[in-house]
Structure formats: C-alpha cells, structure tokens
Amino acid sequence: MISQTLLIAARPFGGRLDAARVCAAIAEGLRDGGWQADLCPIDVEPVDGAVVLVRSPEFDARMRGARAIVIAEPRLDERTLAGTVAFELATRARQSGVPAYAVTGEDDLDSFDARILDLQTILVARTHRSLELAGRKLAELV
Numbered sequence: 001m002i003s004q005t006l007l008i009a010a011r012p013f014g015g016r017l018d019a020a021r022v023c024a025a026i027a028e029g030l031r032d033g034g035w036q037a038d039l040c041p042i043d044v045e046p047v048d049g050a051v052v053l054v055r056s057p058e059f060d061a062r063m064r065g066a067r068a069i070v071i072a073e074p075r076l077d078e079r080t081l082a083g084t085v086a087f088e089l090a091t092r093a094r095q096s097g098v099p100a101y102a103v104t105g106e107d108d109l110d111s112f113d114a115r116i117l118d119l120q121t122i123l124v125a126r127t128h129r130s131l132e133l134a135g136r137k138l139a140e141l142v
Contacts, residue, residue, distance in 0.1 A: 006030055006142060007063050009040040009089050010072035013105050017128065019043045022072045025131035026103060026138070033139020038062055042085060063092065068099040068120075068142050072131075077108035081116055090117040101142070103134045 008030075010022040017025075019041030027037035040062070063069055071093075073086040081087055086102070093100040102122045114122060121141055125134040 004034070005036040005038050005066045006068050006070055006138070007038045007040060007066040008070045008072060009042055009085075010070075010103075011042050011074060011085060013072075013074045013126065013131075017131075019072075021128065022103075022131060025128045026070060026072060026135040029132040029135020029137070030139050032132075032136050035067075035139050035142070038066060060092070060096065063098050064096050066098065068101055069093045070101050070103060070138060071119075072103045074104065075106040075108070076102060076104045076114075076117075076122065077106070078113060081113060087117065090119060094118045099142075101138055103131065103138075 008023045008026050010019045010026070012018045013022050023039040023041050027039060030037050069089065071086050071089045076086060090100050099120050100118060102119045103125050104122060105124070105126045107122050107124050109122065123134040123137055125131045
C-alpha cells in the first residue's frame with residue numbers, strides 16, 4: 001500500500017515565514033487535496049544540525065515511510081548544488097528511492113541543475129497563501 005503521507009522539510013523563508021509556518025502552509029494545501037503531512041521544520045544552520053538531521057535514522061525512516069518529500073527552500077540556485085540543506089535532502093531522497101519535489105521563494109536553477117537534484121517539480125511561492133496553493137498543486141501532482 002502506498003503511503004498517503006508527504007514529508008515536508010522546510011527552512012525559513014524570512015520575515016514572518018519561519019520554517020514551522022512554511023511547513024504548515026504547504027501542509028494545509030496538501031490536506032485540501034487529501035494528503036497527510038509529516039512536518040519537519042529545519043531552523044538550524046546548514047553546516048551544523050541539518051546534515052545531522054538528514055543522516056539521522058529517524059529522518060530516514062520518516063522519509064522512507066512517506067510517498068514523497070517536499071523540500072521547501074527560500075532560494076534554489078547553482079549554489080544549492082554544493083552541500084546545502086536542499087542538496088543533502090534531495091540526495092538522501094534519491095538514494096532512498098523517494099521522489100523529491102521543491103517549493104521555493106526563488107528558482108534560479110536551470111533544467112540541468114534541477115535534474116542533478118532529481119527534483120520532480122519546482123513550484124515558486126513566497127507568501128503563506130501561495131505556499132498553501134503550492135501544497136494544493138503538489139496534491140494533484142504526487
């Protein structure tokens with residue numbers, strides 16, 4: 001049986017959109033589409049806790065138990081390919097055979113870079129409302 005849960009791993013989008021609020025907004029849209037969400041806000045520095053989080057057995061189990069992972073990153077660009085949280089999450093998902101989708105405030109990746117990250121879809125959203133709409137769109141795509 002395929003899981004009806006999507007894991008949302010989000011970093012802060014700045015201002016009033018801390019990682020928990022980004023997760024909650026996307027999850028609200030997913031719920032409207034019939035999906036459950038496992039929320040994983042990431043408020044730690046990329047070099048410190050995020051890599052540890054990604055490599056933790058608990059995170060791996062949560063990700064493998066989900067239908068897909070949604071990586072919410074404030075900006076995706078060429079630097080995203082060099083050891084950032086998004087890169088670590090996308091790599092871990094690919095290694096585990098879990099499809100990865102992205103929601104970002106700014107998408108500056110070209111199609112080749114997006115392919116390197118093995119992202120199924122990249123949606124752009126900057127506000128609570130647009131993050132919720134991105135969750136609804138993901139509910140249709142997954």
